[in-house]
Structures are given as structure tokens and as C-alpha cells.
Amino acid sequence: MPQSIFYERDLNSAQLEAVYYTNSPLLVLAGAGSGKTRVITYKIAYLINECGYSPENMFAVTFTNKASIEMRERVNLLLGEKVDVWVKTFHSSAARLLRMWGRGLNVEPDFSIIDQQDQHALVRKIVTGMNIDTEIYRPEKYVYLINRAKDQLLSAEAAESENFSTDFYFNDVYKRYEEILAKEHVLDFGDLIFRLTRGFQENREVLDRVRERFRYVLVDEFQDTNHAQYVLVKQLTDSHGNVCAVGDDDQSIYGFRGARVENILNYAKEYRNCRIIKLEENYRSYQNILTASSKLIDNNSERLGKTLFTKKGEGEKLVFCRTDSDYDEARFIAGTVRDLVMGGEYEYRDIAVFYRMNAQSRVFESVFNQDRIPYTIVGGLRFFEREEIKEILDRSEIPYTEMVMIPNEYPPNPDSTYYGPWFMIETFVGRIKIGWRKRVIHIDWSETGLSASGADVVDKLETTHGSSYVHAWGADKAVEALRKLWAAKEEKAL
Numbered sequence: 001m002p003q004s005i006f007y008e009r010d011l012n013s014a015q016l017e018a019v020y021y022t023n024s025p026l027l028v029l030a031g032a033g034s035g036k037t038r039v040i041t042y043k044i045a046y047l048i049n050e051c052g053y054s055p056e057n058m059f060a061v062t063f064t065n066k067a068s069i070e071m072r073e074r075v076n077l078l079l080g081e082k083v084d085v086w087v088k089t090f091h092s093s094a095a096r097l098l099r100m101w102g103r104g105l106n107v108e109p110d111f112s113i114i115d116q117q118d119q120h121a122l123v124r125k126i127v128t129g130m131n132i133d134t135e136i137y138r139p140e141k142y143v144y145l146i147n148r149a150k151d152q153l154l155s156a157e158a159a160e161s162e163n164f165s166t167d168f169y170f171n172d173v174y175k176r177y178e179e180i181l182a183k184e185h186v187l188d189f190g191d192l193i194f195r196l197t198r199g200f201q202e203n204r205e206v207l208d209r210v211r212e213r214f215r216y217v218l219v220d221e222f223q224d225t226n227h228a229q230y231v232l233v234k235q236l237t238d239s240h241g242n243v244c245a246v247g248d249d250d251q252s253i254y255g256f257r258g259a260r261v262e263n264i265l266n267y268a269k270e271y272r273n274c275r276i277i278k279l280e281e282n283y284r285s286y287q288n289i290l291t292a293s294s295k296l297i298d299n300n301s302e303r304l305g306k307t308l309f310t311k312k313g314e315g316e317k318l319v320f321c322r323t324d325s326d327y328d329e330a331r332f333i334a335g336t337v338r339d340l341v342m343g344g345e346y347e348y349r350d351i352a353v354f355y356r357m358n359a360q361s362r363v364f365e366s367v368f369n370q371d372r373i374p375y376t377i378v379g380g381l382r383f384f385e386r387e388e389i390k391e392i393l394d395r396s397e398i399p400y401t402e403m404v405m406i407p408n409e410y411p412p413n414p415d416s417t418y419y420g421p422w423f424m425i426e427t428f429v430g431r432i433k434i435g436w437r438k439r440v441i442h443i444d445w446s447e448t449g450l451s452a453s454g455a456d457v458v459d460k461l462e463t464t465h466g467s468s469y470v471h472a473w474g475a476d477k478a479v480e481a482l483r484k485l486w487a488a489k490e491e492k493a494l
């Protein structure tokens with residue numbers, strides 16, 4: 001038995017308007033925490049319960065698996081029973097549609113899907129097989145370019161004729177890659193949407209059948225769609241215009257994956273009779289936080305513009321602190337965390353630290369470890385659990401903060417072949433970029449900010465640490481020197 005849904009009780013007036021509006025394409029433009037996902041889930045329920053749509057007419061898409069699982073759960077909770085509403089990511093939607101209708105779309109439906117790791121391995125094999133220098137012509141770059149070309153719906157031929165990339169070997173690599181995928185009957189992630197949209201273009205009757213089934217399309221996190229996804233949404237909806245896109249032009253974070261925030265800006269223009277509804281009431285934060293973040297976001301150049309407010313009250317004032325270095329920043333945060341926990345009002349689990357890139361976790365982790373502040377990294381690997389770090393720690397058996405590496409050659413020889421991953425490491429002399437091939441550790445001194453030679457570094461060590469320990473070439477010697485260094489430090493501490 002479907003349970004009754006109290007739309008008026010659960011939604012504010014702008015949200016209600018968005019849920020009830022079904023006459024033409026709808027763009028719900030809203031800030032963080034303003035109930036965008038809530039609108040989509042209630043709208044699905046409303047369409048099914050009140051407007052005569054059946055669950056299988058719904059096509060709801062979002063970006064991550066996690067978001068789609070959460071949305072499906074929220075829909076099921078509202079509808080009070082397990083109904084078969086299509087709530088999926090773009091990729092899994094496309095894969096499913098190709099399996100269902102592939103034959104009519106020129107794709108044999110029993111294809112396999114190559115994951116990112118295998119894709120990298122394949123491109124590496126192609127590039128190596130072409131006998132070109134993989135240090136200059138890096139396989140990762142070709143993977144990136146191929147993926148971006150597919151996001152733009154450019155086949156290898158189209159990419160070539162449109163001069164998609166100026167890279168000398170790109171067209172060749174892309175063509176060989178496509179040949180192998182075709183021969184092995186494999187699609188990569190980019191192909192899923194690419195092949196589907198191309199199939200729809202070439203086979204209108206199949207597209208019509210798909211449109212008959214999916215009579216209403218809802219897209220969450222619309223600001224993150226790339227060109228191919230945008231085209232897919234248009235194909236599915238331009239005959240009937242039953243589409244509700246929900247997004248925040250200020251929250252687009254996937255530019256590096258081909259997401260185009262213009263999609264949301266153009267949507268209103270491209271869809272005739274498009275209605276725009278803004279959700280501006282935020283349910284997560286206090287007003288001080290909203291005001292401060294609005295001040296920053298106001299600087300974004302292309303935006304449709306909205307002003308968030310909350311009824312939760314002012315809240316505490318924000319603290320803004322500028323420090324001289326990332327270490328000082330981490331120390332300041334660690335100090336604040338300790339004060340909060342010592343004050344008795346909070347536990348460690350109540351506190352979150354946000355940063356922009358995974359690499360930034362390292363400094364925090366290092367300081368938290370020193371201060372014995374327990375932490376977990378959400379959505380990424382702890383720095384010390386990353387493979388390259390484990391490898392180097394295993395090799396040296398000492399904490400990395402104590403590491404000092406001396407280059408096996410200076411200046412670094414640009415011709416030396418190098419295959420391992422690079423990473424930055426904090427040492428006594430600053431931050432250096434290191435990597436290794438086989439057992440030779442290689443250091444890029446240009447990253448230290450020192451115009452240094454190895455000797456300068458040793459000098460600097462001597463002045464900052466008052467003893468002379470290291471001057472080693474090659475990994476084994478460096479490790480040996482590190483052991484000595486560590487022993488010397490321990491001795492000093494005793």
C-alpha cells in the first residue's frame with residue numbers, strides 16, 4: 001500500500017512549486033543543502049502517485065554510485081514499497097540501455113567493459129609498442145585525451161579532422177586503441193554514452209521506443225554533466241520536454257573530467273519554455289557560514305546567481321586564520337582540535353577537516369600523528385597506506401618525516417628513463433619531488449626551491465641539525481644514511 005505523502009508539510013513553497021510543476025522543461029537552480037535531491041525524490045513520487053506515470057516511466061540519473069543508491073533509498077522510503085524506479089548513474093544507465101537495446105543501436109549487447117586500470121595498461125602497451133619515449137609522450141596523457149574526446153562525442157576520425165589535439169601521436173594512439181577495443185568487443189566508460197548517443201542518432205525508431213518507456217527524465221547534480229551526457233538528456237527528452245534538471249552552477253567540481261558548467265547556463269536557453277525555479281533556503285548551515293561563502297562565490301564569473309539564506313539563526317562567528325605555511329596551518333588546526341576536545345564539549349568524531357586535494361592530507365596526517373590525534377581519511381587512502389609510501393617506508397624502516405634523500409645524480413639527467421610514480425616528500429630541507437626506478441631513488445631538485453646541488457643540501461643539514469650524516473648516492477646508501485640519521489636522533493633524544 002503506498003503511504004500518503006505530505007508534500008505541504010515536508011517541502012517549502014519553492015520546493016513545492018518545483019515538485020508540482022510538470023508543464024514544460026524545468027530547471028531547479030539551487031545552492032548546497034537547499035533540498036535539491038529532496039525535490040527530485042518527491043517529484044518522482046508525485047509523478048507516480050498523482051500524475052498517472054508508472055514507476056518504469058521514470059529515468060532518474062545522477063553522478064556517483066553513492067548518490068544514486070541514496071536517491072533510490074529515499075524514493076523507496078517515500079513510496080513505501082520497493083518499486084522499480086530507474087535511479088542510476090549516467091554510466092550504468094548507458095550500459096543498461098545498450099544491453100537492452102544495443103542490437104538496434106549497432107552495438108552487440110554482450111560487450112564487456114574495460115575499467116580505468118585496464119584502460120591505462122592498454123594505452124601504455126600501445127604507446128610502448130610504437131617505440132616512442134613514454135616519458136615525453138606519457139600514456140596517462142593519452143588516456144586523458146581519449147576520454148575527453150569521447151566526452152565530446154569525437155571518434156578517432158572526428159578527433160583527427162577537428163584537430164582535437166596537437167599532440168603528434170595522439171591520432172595514431174586513439175585509432176589503435178579503438179581498433180583493439182573493437183577487436184576485443186570491449187567498451188570503455190566513455191564509449192557507453194558515446195555509443196548510445198550515436199546509436200540513437202542513427203536509429204530513430206529505437207530512440208522513439210526508449211522515449212515511450214522513459215516518459216520523464218530527472219537529472220541531479222546537473223552542473224556536472226559533460227557534453228555527451230547533455231546530448232543524451234536532450235535526445236531522451238526533446239520530443240516531449242518532460243525533464244527536470246536540478247543543479248547548482250556554483251558547485252561544479254568535475255571540470256577536469258569534462259563537466260561543463262555551461263550546460264546548466266545554456267539549458268534554460270536551449271530548452272524552449274524552460275521554467276526556472278530557485279531554491280534559496282538552506283537547511284544545513286548557519287547564516288554566518290552562508291554569508292561568508294556567498295561572499296566568495298560572488299567572485300565566480302559565470303553564474304546565474306542566487307542568494308542563500310537560512311532560518312537556523314546566525315550561529316557562531318567564523319574564524320579566519322592565515323598562516324605562513326601548510327605546516328603552520330596543520331598545527332593551528334591540530335591545536336584547535338585539541339582545545340575543542342579538551343573543552344569536553346566535543347569528541348574527535350564531531351570534527352571534520354576539509355581540504356581541496358588528496359595530496360593535502362599528508363601534512364595534516366603528519367601533524368595529527370605527531371600529536372596523537374586519531375583521524376580517518378574519507379574517500380581516499382591514508383597517506384601512509386599509499387603504495388609508493390609503503391614501499392619507501394618498508395625500504396627504510398623509518399618514519400618518512402625523517403627522510404633525507406641525496407640525488408644519485410645531479411643535475412638530474414633528463415634522459416634517464418624513469419617509470420615509477422613521483423611524489424612530494426617533506427624533508428628537513430624543504431619539499432622535494434622524488435621517484436624511483438628499480439632501486440635507484442631519483443630526486444628532482446627543481447622542486448625544492450633550492451638552486452641546490454647535493455652538497456648544498458648537506459651543508460644546510462649540517463647547519464640546521466648540527467651534525468653531518470648524509471652523503472649518499474643510490475637508494476641503498478641513502479637508506480643506510482637514513483638509518484644512521486634516525487639512530488643519531490634517537491640517541492640525542494635519550
Ligand SMILES: Nc1ncnc2c1ncn2[C@@H]1O[C@H](COP(=O)(O)OP(=O)(O)OP(=O)(O)O)[C@@H](O)[C@H]1O
Pocket residue numbers: 010011012015030031032033034035036037038039283284
Ligand atoms: N523543506 C525542508 N524541510 C526540512 N528539511 C529539509 C527541507 N528541504 C531539505 N531539507 C533537509 O536539508 C538537507 C539537505 O537536503 P538535500 O540533500 O535534498 O539538499 P541538496 O540541495 O540536494 O544538497 P547538496 O547540495 O548536498 O546536493 C537534508 O537533511 C534535508 O532533509
Ligand SMILES: [Mg+2]
Pocket residue numbers: 036037
Ligand atoms: Mg543533493
